[in-house]
Amino acid sequence: MEDPIDYISIASNKPKGARPYFFEDPAVERVMNITMAIGMELAVMRERMDSIERLLDEKGVVSREDINSYTPKNKQIETERQQWHSEYISRILRIIQQEMEQMANPDKTLHEIADDIDKM
Amino acid sequence: MAKNLPPTYDKIAKHDVFPETTHDERARYNFLANLNKHLAHVSQGNATAFKNRVQPKFMEEKGRDFENKDELGDAMAKDQHYQTWSALRRCTMEMRQQAGRSLTYRQAAELKEKVNKLNQGKDSLKLNDEVKVPPYLMAVDNHLMPGSYHTELFEGDVSNAANYDGGLFVTTAGLLGRYSDGGGKAMADWMKANNPDFKPKRILDIGCGIGHNTLPIAKMYPDAEVIGIDTGRPMLSYGHARAMSLGYENVKFVQAEASKLPFEDESFDWIQTTMFLHETGGVSIYNIMKEIHRCLKPNGITMHIEQPQYTDDMSMYEKWIRDWDAYNNSEPYWSKMHDIDPIDLLEKSGFDREQFMQIGAQAINDLDDGTQKADEPEDHGRSPIWNVFGAWKK
Ligand SMILES: C[S@@+](CC[C@H](N)C(=O)[O-])C[C@H]1O[C@@H](n2cnc3c(N)ncnc32)[C@H](O)[C@@H]1O
Numbered sequence: 305m306e307d308p309i310d311y312i313s314i315a316s317n318k319p320k321g322a323r324p325y326f327f328e329d330p331a332v333e334r335v336m337n338i339t340m341a342i343g344m345e346l347a348v349m350r351e352r353m354d355s356i357e358r359l360l361d362e363k364g365v366v367s368r369e370d371i372n373s374y375t376p377k378n379k380q381i382e383t384e385r386q387q388w389h390s391e392y393i394s395r396i397l398r399i400i401q402q403e404m405e406q407m408a409n410p411d412k413t414l415h416e417i418a419d420d421i422d423k424m
Numbered sequence: 425m426a427k428n429l430p431p432t433y434d435k436i437a438k439h440d441v442f443p444e445t446t447h448d449e450r451a452r453y454n455f456l457a458n459l460n461k462h463l464a465h466v467s468q469g470n471a472t473a474f475k476n477r478v479q480p481k482f483m484e485e486k487g488r489d490f491e492n493k494d495e496l497g498d499a500m501a502k503d504q505h506y507q508t509w510s511a512l513r514r515c516t517m518e519m520r521q522q523a524g525r526s527l528t529y530r531q532a533a534e535l536k537e538k539v540n541k542l543n544q545g546k547d548s549l550k551l552n553d554e555v556k557v558p559p560y561l562m563a564v565d566n567h568l569m570p571g572s573y574h575t576e577l578f579e580g581d582v583s584n585a586a587n588y589d590g591g592l593f594v595t596t597a598g599l600l601g602r603y604s605d606g607g608g609k610a611m612a613d614w615m616k617a618n619n620p621d622f623k624p625k626r627i628l629d630i631g632c633g634i635g636h637n638t639l640p641i642a643k644m645y646p647d648a649e650v651i652g653i654d655t656g657r658p659m660l661s662y663g664h665a666r667a668m669s670l671g672y673e674n675v676k677f678v679q680a681e682a683s684k685l686p687f688e689d690e691s692f693d694w695i696q697t698t699m700f701l702h703e704t705g706g707v708s709i710y711n712i713m714k715e716i717h718r719c720l721k722p723n724g725i726t727m728h729i730e731q732p733q734y735t736d737d738m739s740m741y742e743k744w745i746r747d748w749d750a751y752n753n754s755e756p757y758w759s760k761m762h763d764i765d766p767i768d769l770l771e772k773s774g775f776d777r778e779q780f781m782q783i784g785a786q787a788i789n790d791l792d793d794g795t796q797k798a799d800e801p802e803d804h805g806r807s808p809i810w811n812v813f814g815a816w817k818k
Contacts, residue, residue: 347455
């Protein structure tokens, strides 16, 4: 048997040749690539959920109809679910909140703070 | 009902050396095939952007139209839609490679063993350490496949070939059929239909890869000896094992370089290449064609399946957008090859000008259930529509 190869890092190797960037700012391209990969993983998860639902249906455990027509049965479930959405969105859009906080209370840079601390 | 949905990855034809996939790996490929289809539609916006804003703005500023492709390209590079489409397409290619590599390299050792088992003791696979990978293949990783066709991470590693096998189905969204052999099938059908009296005894497929398009020819002509050559060892080992597993008995896989064919003069009735010439180089292409001429028997035929030809009535924009893959999907010879006149190429290699022929071909797709073609925009470099050219040797 060969030495086990590090397939995780090998999988993401770059091909030969400098990579073309299409946006003026490479940061935009970087973010797009990461976002698309996450978008893909969400699709993968969605397909897995679909498999699970169909299997549950086939085996007579829970019908897809039951899942499709499901609505929260009481206030507590409703709250739990809405809270999940709220937290999820806040997590995804964290940077915008932080930029707003900075706008409201302009903060010193860490260089400035370091200089301050040097005098403390 | 939704139209133009790609087949799910599980529809791909399997064989004994085909890489195993988990549920999520297949789902990832399903996502990528759909994304490829979707981007073919997004690419249509490039023509709109060109016509409605890029060209008018240039004409207004300069008081004239574009003089060449470079000028046009510089202007398009600043267009937001073009930037978005390009970045998404590049990203999709890279994700395809990543997804394929992660699933093949995790089972690299098993793949090697499966291939070895089928290849052991067979003289229909001839590997040769002396054969050098040509410099143009060493210079770049074609279609962003790290390690290209020749790299083995350990002795006998076939992972890249396995990645190519499954991945092609995803990149082409299944349009080449279950065995990704729609090109070879179309070629074999054309030959039989148009030359019913032609009974080739020996057929050579140059740059055969894993033999996707070699096998349909071998099937159509079961009495012929069909030889595929390539410089990529993993491609040949994997391709041979694949052919064995699929029950082919008249195919050989030989490690050889196209501009130094290890065959005698006038020893083949038919010499074929498929999606090969555009991955060679500006000097080599002539040497290769001369070798083809040398090895063909009189009254033998050579045929080449290639990207659609650039025609004079094609607009400058059209030619430019078709070059996208050259620079952004690492197919560097793709656009340069379009400057070569195939008639001239054949004539310089010894063929008669009058023997030149050119046909359009479309993949024969055994997965086509009618949901595939409606309103499909042509996805440059992905669509299964080709130019086929060649000549009889007289
Ligand atoms: C795009 S692949 C096409 C494979 C195959 N013909 C098909 O249609 O699936 C091109 C193949 O040509 C091979 N190749 C490129 N230059 C070559 C050369 N000079 N001699 C032999 N093989 C070569 C590469 O290793 C690669 O496997």
